[in-house]
């Protein structure tokens with residue numbers, strides 16, 4: 001039978017920081033990957049949910065990648081702040097409950113926040129009435145028609161830290 005000391009040593013070796021210390025050469029900073037919400041994914045902390053209450057958004061960077069973090073009604077999403085059509089900024093784009101979606105204000109294209117899917121493509125120019133034909137024409141240049149927005153995996157850790165992993169795209173959204 002294993003002694004308690006032997007079991008404790010085995011846990012300490014397998015779970016650095018389990019007892020508030022780590023073996024020599026192992027940084028405690030790297031051991032804070034376990035949270036009440038489960039194992040933390042790879043990625044970078046971009047802020048805290050307290051800084052981005054519902055209705056707010058933040059533009060930040062993860063490495064060289066620009067990232068927009070959006071809190072829509074208590075769900076946090078992360079996406080590229082540039083639309084996939086002409087790469088113009090969506091940081092002030094209107095967010096609607098259907099989807100929910102974000103709209104590129106230049107041509108009215110709408111993209112779902114959870115998977116980036118395009119639900120409307122270049123429906124006009126700057127919201128000016130009667131510009132649908134021009135919007136449709138412009139929609140044929142730049143990114144491929146109906147291209148999705150780039151959304152990133154996001155997670156909130158036990159301390160409310162927002163973690164974005166730009167290596168994982170196509171799915172976003174987590175309860176704040």
Ligand code: FES
Nearest residue numbers: 083085104107109
């Ligand atoms: S520039 Fe954003 S949809 Fe055209």
